[in-house]
Amino acid sequence: MAAGGSTRTDRPGTNGHAAAPTPPGDAPVRQASLREHNLGLVLRHVGAAPRPPSRADISAATGLTRATVSALVDDLIGGRLLTEVDPAPRTGAGRPAAGLVLAANGPAGLGLEINVDYLAACVVDLAGTVRHRIVHRADQRPNTPAEVLTGLARLAAAARSAAGAQALTLAGAALAVPGLVTDAGLVRLAPNLGWRDVDVPGILGDHPALSGTPLTVDNEANLAALGELHAAPPGPANFLYISGEIGIGAGIVLHGKLFRGARGWSGELGHVPVHPDGPACRCGSRGCLEQYAGQEAILSAAGLAGHGLSPDAAVAGLAELADAGDAAATAALTSAGTALGVAVAGVVNLLDVDTVVLGGVYAPLAPWLRPAVEAQLRQRVLTAAWSPVRVRPSVLGGDAAVVGAAGSVVRAVRDHPARWLTVLA
Incomplete structure (x- = not known):
């Protein structure tokens, strides 16, 4: 992931318009692209498995060869995306194989939320578990956008510190705002806050708590809906x-x-x-x-x-x-x-x-x-x-937006783990 800036990772183009489709067969599949796809395939399979799968289980489920799976798993373990766990006792012949789970001390997402009467921050790990959450309740309407964002940055700093204490590395941050947000993170209008054309990334980008951390800004209901969609059980x-x-x-x-x-x-x-x-x-x-x-x-x-x-x-x-x-x-x-x-x-x-x-x-x-x-x-x-x-x-109640924001960051890592591995290299 490139550091800095603000993008909407689930939208196809900088102006909200889909790029022209590539005709079938005209785009070659490079070896690097194939590896990126397979890294994501293996990581998502482990994340969705009802019990920790072994390398052999992954090979059987995905159709990848055992040698390919083993190489991919080694890369994912080295990148702190997967962890091996002790195998379950086995009654049959043969040595039981170690299982694989999403790493509990790898990349994490920072979720931030601005609402009319509170600010919130949370940290979610790769498995979607909330590892830190803080809410500051106060009416934000009397404050200027810069004052609100300074208060939010303090929560972000506390969340970053809590993540570091748990051996988590923030892969990015997502901010939920109750208003109309452009792809570049500009809050065009937040009527209940009295905001118009507020450059959120420009104000937050230089704050030590978020400097160098990729930042996405989105509407709070959108991020809450995504949180609900991916909650357990799924929406x-x-x-x-x-x-x-x-x-x-x-x-x-x-x-x-x-x-x-x-x-x-x-x-x-x-x-x-x-x-x-x-x-x-x-x-x-x-x-x-x-x-x-x-x-x-x-x-x-x-x-x-x-x-x-x-x-x-x-x-x-x-x-x-x-x-x-x-x-x-x-x-x-x-x-x-x-x-x-x-x-x-x-x-x-x-x-x-x-x-x-x-x-x-x-x-x-x-x-x-x-x-x-x-x-x-x-x-x-x-x-x-x-x-x-x-x-x-x-399912998530009042935490849906801030948890959904953090979850959007870790889902991006799970969908495209090669980008995270590139950052670590």
Whole structure:
């Protein structure tokens, strides 16, 4: 991986446009390309195996010769991507072979998140295990972008230190931001933060905590959706992930791939108008979904705004009140769920996803939001009578974006281990 800069590794081209396809048979396969492919094949096989496979197991599963597998495994072990483990006891004849697992002390991903009322950082190892996590809860709206990013860099420095103490090496960093982000990492607009045209890589690039570390900047709902897709157990192949915070974002997954739209700006569900003549929104429009189902709107409707509670405490208190049958709390959640269901029904009719995942603060509030969402889907989705849409809370809950960000880094290593080996050489 080249150090520095900001790219979107899962998009085909610097301007969001796919490169012209190479005609079949016109691109020769070089020996180096074949080795790169096979390194990834072996590493992914080990990562997906239900038990530690031996070299012979990998050879049998992939069709590669034992000699080729042995050479590739040696390279992956030398690059701290694989580790040998003691073989399981064997009852038959012959010496049991050592198994292989993803290295616990090799490359890791640094996930970072900026949201309206908190900053977060986490470190995820090659196997997807969270090895460090820290959240700083404070309203970021009064701060300038430079001040917010300086605070985030402090979390990144602490995360880097924690990774080093566990013999992990950061392969890269990914930052989740609640707004429209270009391929170059420029935040065009983050309405709930009041940001416009903020050059995040330019501000963060020279900070010691991130200097020399490849940095990707992306929309927080997109990274959360990717985290949900690759969580254990894996998410469905087609789903709408909804990130419920002060703002509302959505990540769209179709056929196991994140759908970004022509310019990479899909998923702004929070600014779908529910009532065109409704209250003014921070985006400049009126009657947006956020004004009815955003975190602050729900808490205000439940009578919990302005009590000096932290957002976490307020949401937890709302859940407790709803569980006790409090009328104001249940009415606020039902109203929010109804507005959310109206907006989501339009997405389902358009894209034909079969699952809706409630993330962010919606995850702990799902028991009270879901009935109203489902009622609107039954009423408004054309195919609901014979193909109901499943509505469920996020597996990763409020950590989906920051974990998804870190996970995107380690997946890049697992998909293209030759790049990591080149960095180490």
